[in-house]
Amino acid sequence: MCGIVGGVTERNIVPILIEGLHRLEYRGYDSAGIAYRTEENVSLVKSLGRVHDLEKKLDKKATSNIGIAHTRWATHGIPSEKNAHPHASNKNIYVAHNGIIENHEDLKSELKSEGFKLYSQTDSEVIGHLIEFYKQRGMDFDSSVMKAISRLKGAFALAVMDKNDPETLIGVRQSSPLVVGEGFDESFLASDIMALSPVTNKFKFLEDGQVVFLSKDKVSICSKDGRAAKVPTKEVDSTAYTNDLSGYNHFMEKEIFEQPESVQSALEGRITNKGTREGIFGAGFEKKLKNIENIQIVACGTSYHAGRIFEYWSHKFLGINCRVDYGSEYQYQEPVKTKKTLLMTISQSGETADTLASLKFAKKTDDPLTLTICNVANSSLCRESEYTLLTNAGPEIGVASTKAFVTQLACLNLLLLTLMQVKGAKPGTIKNIASSLIELPDQLAKTLKMTDTYKAAAKLLFKRHSTLFLGRGLYFPIAREGALKLKEISYIHAEAYPGGELKHGPLAMIDKNMPVIALVPDNEHLDKITSNIEEVAARKGKVITIGPLKKTTLNKDGGHIKIPKTLDLLNPIICVVPLQLISYYTALLKGTDVDKPRNLAKSVTVE
Ligand code: F6R
Numbered sequence: 001m002c003g004i005v006g007g008v009t010e011r012n013i014v015p016i017l018i019e020g021l022h023r024l025e026y027r028g029y030d031s032a033g034i035a036y037r038t039e040e041n042v043s044l045v046k047s048l049g050r051v052h053d054l055e056k057k058l059d060k061k062a063t064s065n066i067g068i069a070h071t072r073w074a075t076h077g078i079p080s081e082k083n084a085h086p087h088a089s090n091k092n093i094y095v096a097h098n099g100i101i102e103n104h105e106d107l108k109s110e111l112k113s114e115g116f117k118l119y120s121q122t123d124s125e126v127i128g129h130l131i132e133f134y135k136q137r138g139m140d141f142d143s144s145v146m147k148a149i150s151r152l153k154g155a156f157a158l159a160v161m162d163k164n165d166p167e168t169l170i171g172v173r174q175s176s177p178l179v180v181g182e183g184f185d186e187s188f189l190a191s192d193i194m195a196l197s198p199v200t201n202k203f204k205f206l207e208d209g210q211v212v213f214l215s216k217d218k219v220s221i222c223s224k225d226g227r228a229a230k231v232p233t234k235e236v237d238s239t240a241y242t243n244d245l246s247g248y249n250h251f252m253e254k255e256i257f258e259q260p261e262s263v264q265s266a267l268e269g270r271i272t273n274k275g276t277r278e279g280i281f282g283a284g285f286e287k288k289l290k291n292i293e294n295i296q297i298v299a300c301g302t303s304y305h306a307g308r309i310f311e312y313w314s315h316k317f318l319g320i321n322c323r324v325d326y327g328s329e330y331q332y333q334e335p336v337k338t339k340k341t342l343l344m345t346i347s348q349s350g351e352t353a354d355t356l357a358s359l360k361f362a363k364k365t366d367d368p369l370t371l372t373i374c375n376v377a378n379s380s381l382c383r384e385s386e387y388t389l390l391t392n393a394g395p396e397i398g399v400a401s402t403k404a405f406v407t408q409l410a411c412l413n414l415l416l417l418t419l420m421q422v423k424g425a426k427p428g429t430i431k432n433i434a435s436s437l438i439e440l441p442d443q444l445a446k447t448l449k450m451t452d453t454y455k456a457a458a459k460l461l462f463k464r465h466s467t468l469f470l471g472r473g474l475y476f477p478i479a480r481e482g483a484l485k486l487k488e489i490s491y492i493h494a495e496a497y498p499g500g501e502l503k504h505g506p507l508a509m510i511d512k513n514m515p516v517i518a519l520v521p522d523n524e525h526l527d528k529i530t531s532n533i534e535e536v537a538a539r540k541g542k543v544i545t546i547g548p549l550k551k552t553t554l555n556k557d558g559g560h561i562k563i564p565k566t567l568d569l570l571n572p573i574i575c576v577v578p579l580q581l582i583s584y585y586t587a588l589l590k591g592t593d594v595d596k597p598r599n600l601a602k603s604v605t606v607e
Contacts, residue, residue, distance in 0.1 A: 001601040002085075002098040003027050004178065005195045006068035006159040006169050007188035008216050014062045016188075017069040020195035021051045023243055026251065026397040027191070028601030029071035030079035034058070035086040035094040035161060036067030042094060042163045046084040065216075066166060068159040068189075070096035073601045076104070077121025087120065089128035092135070092163045097124035098191055099155035099176035100606050107151065127152065131160065141165045142213060145172070149211070149224060155353065155606060159189050169214040173206040176605050177351050177380060180204040180212050180219055182233060187214040192376075192603070194395060197238035204231045205378045234378065241395055250594045252398030252489070256580050257448055259403050260441040265392040266407040267414070273435040274427070276418045281371065282387045288369050289422045294338045295322040296368065298330045298358040299346040300604070302401040302484060306346050306373075306408040308477035313416045313569060318423060327354030328607070331361040343368035346412075348396055348404035349603040350379020357607055359384050373411045375404050389414065398595045399602045400488045402580050405481065406444070409573045413437050436567040440574075443564040447577040451585075453561050454578055457544050458585035460515055461492065468506060468516045468541075469496035472529050475519040478572045482517060482579035489587040489597050499525075499532035512540040517582070519575055520547035520560075523568045546578050547571075 003024030007013050017034055032054045033046035043062065047054040051071070070085035077083040086094040101107070104123035107130060112118065116129045130151060134144035141162040149158070155175035162168070171178050171189040181188035181196040181203055189212070190196045193203055206212060209224045210231070221229045248254035255262075270280045278286060295314055297307035307324040314322035325333065327345075343362045345355050350372065359381065362368055372385040375393050382388045391407035413433070420430050461467055467486060471479030476498045483494035497506050499518070510516070516536050520529055526549075533543050548565035563574045587594045 001027055001073045001603055001605050003029065003071040003191045003195065004068070004096045004098055004157060004159045005188070005190045006096065006161070006171070007186060008066045008167065008169050008214050009186035010065065010216060011186070012063045012065070013067045014058070014064055016199055017067050018051065018055060018058070019198060020190060021054070021069050021071055023195045023197070024071050024191065025051060025596065026194070026399065027071065027073070027603050028399055028596060029073050031072045031081065031084035032070065033072070033084045033086055034067060034069040035088070036062065036064035037161070037163070037166050038064060042091065042161070044086060044088055044094065046081045048079060048081050048084070066161065066169060068094060068096045068161050068169065075100055075606060076123040083120045083122050085124060086161075087122070087125045087128050089116070089132035093128040093132045094161040095124065095128040095131070096159045097127055098157040098605060099174070101126060101152055101156060102154035103152070127156070127158065141168060142170065145170045146211065146224070146226060149174070157191060167215050171206070171212040171214065173208060173210055175208055175353070178206050180206065180214070182219060185216050187216065187219050189214065193236055193238070194241050194243075197241035201236050201238040202233050203236055204233055205383070206231060243397065250398065252400055252402060252584055252594050255396055255398050255403045256577070256584065258394070259406050259577065260445040260448070262393040262403040262407050263410045263444060264441045265394070266410040267438065268392070270414055271417070271434055271438060273431060273438060275421050275430045275434050276414050280414065281389050281418070285371075285387050286418065286422050289342070289419060291340045292342045292369065292419075293320065293340040295320055295342045295344060296335070296338070296362070297322065297324040297344045297346065298327050298355055298362075299324070300327045300352050300354055302405045302481060303346040303348060303408060305477045305481040305484070306405055306412060307344075308480070309409060309474060309572065310412045310416070312474045313412070317416060317425070317569070318419050320419070325358070327352060327358050330358040337366055341366065341368040343370050345372045345374075345381050345385065346408055347372065347381050348375045348401055350374040350376040350381040351603050351605050353605050353607045356380050356384065373408055373415070375407070399597055399600050400485055406573060406576055410437065410440065413570070433567060433569065436570055439566065440570060443566055443574050444577060446564050447574055450561070450578070451581065454581040455585045456559070457561065457582045458589055460542060460544065461486070461582065461586045462490065462589035464492060464513060464515055466493045466509070466514060468509065468514060469494060469519070470499045470502065470516060470529065470532055471496065471519040472499045472525040473521065473523070474569065474572045475521055475525070475575065478575050478579070479517070479519050481576065482583070485580055485583040486586065488600060489583055489594050490590050490592055491598070492586065499529045502532050502535060507535060507539070510536055510539040510541040512542070514541050516541045516543045517579070518543055518545050519572070520545045520549060521568065521571065522548050522565065546575055
């Protein structure tokens with residue numbers, strides 16, 4: 001979603017802001033803009049489309065020591081230059097905003113009656129006018145911002161610049177992420193550290209409701225009511241935040257092929273072939289787990305699918321009731337209060353607004369033990385949760401989630417093992433699972449080698465309008481993830497069904513033009529999914545089967561993709577690789593923008 005970058009520097013800020021915008025591109029956006037101070041004035045340049053379109057419009061000789069820039073992902077108003085940020089008021093105040101201002105209609109009417117003219121269709125434009133309004137009433141820049149934000153409802157991260165105060169930038173964080181970067185005689189603001197990693201490795205992670213005042217050599221922070229606040233500076237290994245493709249064509253491709261390494265990092269130091277090590281979730285977690293009788297998982301998109309896998313594991317290996325809800329639904333389905341509950345959020349970014357809102361809701365209405373499985377240290381979910389297990393996948397830039405999903409599953413398996421240990425499962429069973437989990441990176445690496453097979457499958461799909469994915473048991477959430485990947489990056493309509501549901505509706509869709517991808521396990525579901533495949537084949541549907549079985553009599557036209565065999569509970573994780581690569585190669589054949597699929601954002605920071 002939208003991205004902010006800003007800074008006050010001794011050196012020229014303009015190239016830093018442009019590089020920052022490039023580094024925020026992965027979040028998803030449709031337009032971009034920059035405002036920087038010149039000798040006497042402020043230069044404001046905006047463009048529809050990509051950051052390089054904005055660059056083309058910039059004065060090549062532009063130099064400045066203070067500026068803000070933004071990538072916009074449209075919520076209120078179409079993608080257009082007018083709606084792009086920064087928004088200006090009276091050529092004095094410039095604002096870049098992430099989030100949604102819920103009371104913008106009321107503020108618009110008020111500002112119009114005060115003589116302000118609104119130029120855009122956005123909810124964001126009111127912010128700058130409101131600040132300007134208070135400035136016109138005699139307040140200084142700092143007080144005008146403080147007064148204006150007290151009037152705003154909703155979620156907002158802001159970077160604000162005042163033409164008449166050329167030394168200061170103001171940032172605000174309210175339910176939308178914002179970090180401060182500190183350098184030598186320079187200070188920065190950004191939506192995430194990715195944007196600033198070339199210029200600093202020292203960051204302050206603002207809390208909700210905090211306001212930051214930046215000058216070259218000073219960073220001061222206070223709460224919304226003006227009380228001074230101390231936020232520690234953390235050093236981050238910024239070498240991990242590279243936006244280098246390392247010879248791959250797309251970040252998605254790179255991230256798929258990084259998966260053996262990423263899973264290795266997720267397991268590193270956390271597991272031996274006897275089970276998980278104590279303390280990997282944080283001190284005292286195991287002791288608290290002893291009392292747990294219910295598990296509630298909240299997540300969105302791909303991360304939700306990881307949760308659904310854990311649900312099966314929890315029932316089968318722990319006998320603990322586990323419920324999984326979408327972040328956008330959890331609080332609205334009026335959850336029944338439960339005692340002794342582990343509330344677990346799963347998220348790549350740690351900033352997904354729906355998941356975060358659910359966690360806050362659960363903490364307010366109940367008293368669960370909270371854990372997040374997350375890829376971004378210091379993210380909002382990590383900070384709101386009592387315990388965290390980082391997936392250690394490394395930054396995921398491709399909008400379609402790949403290595404984050406597979407490492408989430410590895411981490412969830414660590415949780416399963418820890419719970420089994422705590423609840424007194426047989427050491428032999430634990431050992432069996434632990435040693436198979438340790439072998440997972442090698443099996444993923446083998447699966448990644450079969451690219452020709454996946455390319456051949458993609459050829460069957462890329463001219464079709466629809467694809468059906470089938471799975472049963474643990475393979476059903478994986479089928480859903482396969483369908484999500486295909487629709488996200490190739491725009492082919494894809495749906496996933498449990499095999500047993502086929503004759504309750506979707507069979508009506510099957511004809512010779514409908515490819516079906518069936519996930520075939522080597523377990524008690526084999527006979528039943530075989531019958532489902534026969535039902536499809538009898539209606540001339542083309543079936544591609546994927547699974548650990550060596551030979552199958554069930555491949556119908558589409559062929560069989562054999563994946564390495566491991567324990568039944570881990571085999572679905574290996575199955576993810578063919579699904580990711582089939583989607584990737586299908587998208588290549590269709591010529592879509594793989595890393596930045598239309599209409600999608602990487603980090604969904606609005607509800
Ligand atoms: C799919 C995808 C999205 C995310 C979802 C949740 O490829 O990327 O469905 O999984 O937006 O995001 P996180 O995991 O950051 O909470």
